[in-house]
Amino acid sequence: MSIGDLWGESPPPEIPKPVEILMEQASFLEKKTENQLMGNVLSTARPRGSELFNYLLEIVVPALDDYSFGVLRISFELMPIYPLDVEDMVHDKEYTCNDEDHLIDVLKRILSSDEVRKVIQRLLWQIGLEKRTGI
Amino acid sequence: MNIWDREDMINFLFWNLRGKPLKEHVTTLCREHEVDILILAESNIPQAELLDMLNKNEVSKFEAPHDLSKKLRFYVKFPAEYFKSVRDERNIAIRKLELPNVWDILIVAVHLPSKLYLDSENQTLMCPRYADLIRKAESKVGHCRTLVVGDFNMNPFENGVVNSEGFHALMDRRLTIKKSRKVWGVKRQFFYNPMWGKMSDSSEGPPGTYYYRKSVPLCYIWNTFDQVLLRPELLDFFSNDHLKVIDNISGTPLLSKTGIPDKKSFSDHLPLFFKLQIEKEA
Numbered sequence: 001m002s003i004g005d006l007w008g009e010s011p012p013p014e015i016p017k018p019v020e021i022l023m024e025q026a027s028f029l030e031k032k033t034e035n036q037l038m039g040n041v042l043s044t045a046r047p048r049g050s051e052l053f054n055y056l057l058e059i060v061v062p063a064l065d066d067y068s069f070g071v072l073r074i075s076f077e078l079m080p081i082y083p084l085d086v087e088d089m090v091h092d093k094e095y096t097c098n099d100e101d102h103l104i105d106v107l108k109r110i111l112s113s114d115e116v117r118k119v120i121q122r123l124l125w126q127i128g129l130e131k132r133t134g135i
Numbered sequence: 136m137n138i139w140d141r142e143d144m145i146n147f148l149f150w151n152l153r154g155k156p157l158k159e160h161v162t163t164l165c166r167e168h169e170v171d172i173l174i175l176a177e178s179n180i181p182q183a184e185l186l187d188m189l190n191k192n193e194v195s196k197f198e199a200p201h202d203l204s205k206k207l208r209f210y211v212k213f214p215a216e217y218f219k220s221v222r223d224e225r226n227i228a229i230r231k232l233e234l235p236n237v238w239d240i241l242i243v244a245v246h247l248p249s250k251l252y253l254d255s256e257n258q259t260l261m262c263p264r265y266a267d268l269i270r271k272a273e274s275k276v277g278h279c280r281t282l283v284v285g286d287f288n289m290n291p292f293e294n295g296v297v298n299s300e301g302f303h304a305l306m307d308r309r310l311t312i313k314k315s316r317k318v319w320g321v322k323r324q325f326f327y328n329p330m331w332g333k334m335s336d337s338s339e340g341p342p343g344t345y346y347y348r349k350s351v352p353l354c355y356i357w358n359t360f361d362q363v364l365l366r367p368e369l370l371d372f373f374s375n376d377h378l379k380v381i382d383n384i385s386g387t388p389l390l391s392k393t394g395i396p397d398k399k400s401f402s403d404h405l406p407l408f409f410k411l412q413i414e415k416e417a
Contacts, residue, residue: 044267065231066275069203070224089225119203126201 018074018084018103022057025111029059029120036127037061037120044073051077059119063127069119072110074103090115143237143413149361150406151176151246151286157401162188163384165197168408172218172232173197173210176246176286177402182208204228207244207285221272227265229272237413240369241276243269245285259294262301270324279324282411283364286404290359291330299323304364306331308375314367326364329375334359340380344405346395361407369411377410 015023019041026039038060043053052075059069076084084103086095088110097103110116148170150161158180165173173189182199189197189210199208200215207228211218221229221241230242245265248258273279283304287296295301299318304326305311311325334357336342343357361380365373382389382405389405391397396405 044264065219065221067220068222070222087225092225122201122203 016053016076016078016081017100018076018081019055021100021103021107022055022074025107026057033120033124036063037123040068053078059123061123061127063130064123067123069123071116072107086110090119143415145171145232145411145413146408147172147174147284147363147411148406148408149174149176149244149284149286149363151361151402151404152178152180153398153402153404154179155402156180158185158188160384160387160401161185162191164381164406165189166193167385168381170408171212172242174242174244174284175208175210176206176244178208185210200230202228202230204244206246209244221275222268224268227268229268231276234413236415238280239276239278240411240413241272241278241281243272243281243283243285245283245287247286247288249288255289255293255295258289259298259301262295262298266301266303278368279366280368281366282369283326284362284407284409286361288360290355291328291334291362296328296362296364302326302328302364304328304362308370312367312370324366326366327370328362328364329373329378330359330362332375333378333380341382341390341394341396341405344380344407345403347403361404363407363409372411372413373409374412377412379408381406381408 022041026041029037029039040058040060042056044056054073054075056073057071059071061067070089072089073087074084082097082099084097086097086103086106088095090110091113095106097106146169148164148168152175154177164170186197186199195212197210197212198215199210200218200220202209202220202223204223206226209218209230213234217232217234219231219233221231226245226247228244231239232242233239248261250258253261269281269283273281283302289295291304296304303323306328308327311327315322315324332338333340334343343359344361345358346356347358348354348356363378389397389401396403
């Protein structure tokens with residue numbers, strides 16, 4: 001006779017939702033720039049023994065030898081995920097997000113900022129320049 | 136490119152200007168020391184203005200490669216195509232120097248958070264991030280001919296600089312030549328930190344690169360925050376005799392009469408100068 005499932009609650013999804021949100025934004029950037037700029041989400045170092053997960057959103061430019069520009073980093077624990085910290089590397093700011101809506105709001109503030117738009121413009125401009133000059 | 140006239144010697148200068156309008160002094164320094172790669176932190180000097188001054192009446196011209204680093208500025212005396220951006224992040228800018236016929240090198244410039252914002256323990260906890268970025272950049276370019284230069288806001292003996300999960304930068308060239316050591320089962324590469332030899336009043340030059348006095352029990356007063364670290368793969372190209380903390384610009388002292396950095400006229404940091412003699416590729 002089966003004694004049933006002793007594993008308790010289902011494990012959390014394979015990719016934590018905040019990371020999924022970053023990946024989605026990364027793919028929007030790729031679409032917007034016709035794959036001239038790639039969004040990359042990668043797990044980064046954490047102090048040994050730390051329970052924190054760190055993920056970095058960076059812009060990668062294949063036409064410039066895969067040059068990469070760090071945009072923001074999120075740090076969170078798995079259970080519970082919130083409060084989650086966001087390090088805005090473009091404006092040198094830190095945020096603590098209490099829920100997903102707050103996270104989306106902060107991401108929007110960073111990604112649609114003038115500074116980030118300038119970075120994107122300068123990278124696209126440089127890609128164009130290199131294509132024209134062959135440098 | 137005039138650098139070849141000096142037997143492949145590449146001269147580097149790093150200076151944290153602390154926002155001071157020091158373009159004339161930077162220019163004089165560059166001419167005096169025949170600088171090829173100038174790296175500035177906390178520079179508010181407009182790029183075009185500094186370039187104009189650096190290049191006035193000069194045959195060999197500086198270029199300011201296109202880059203997105205907010206905190207660190209690069210000026211190089213080669214065509215920008217030889218000096219490529221690898222990565223920019225908040226406190227770190229990584230560049231690749233690919234001169235023809237000599238080994239490529241990776242140049243990591245840092246301006247790490249000040250002790251005003253992060254205490255020593257937290258500075259240490261941040262260092263694995265930078266170490267991780269450097270390892271990733273090395274793996275991307277496929278070699279470890281890497282140097283790290285800049286304002287670490289930590290002394291050579293502080294945990295973040297020395298520990299294996301941070302920069303892992305040690306004082307003994309012979310030891311670091313072994314390239315790495317195993318720490319709890321994980322291989323960790325060394326950096327060599329020649330700045331140990333530039334500390335205290337028994338070293339040649341000033342006792343440090345930055346002076347800060349506060350009425351608290353633990354205060355080093357002189358600090359060596361401005362440093363260059365080299366991977367063992369670069370040590371054949373580097374002599375300790377070619378490293379200098381600069382205390383005057385063409386005879387004009389950067390130190391006051393009491394022997395501390397004259398921060399009214401200049402920066403509170405002293406410039407750091409070093410040379411690499413990069414060998415020709417086999």
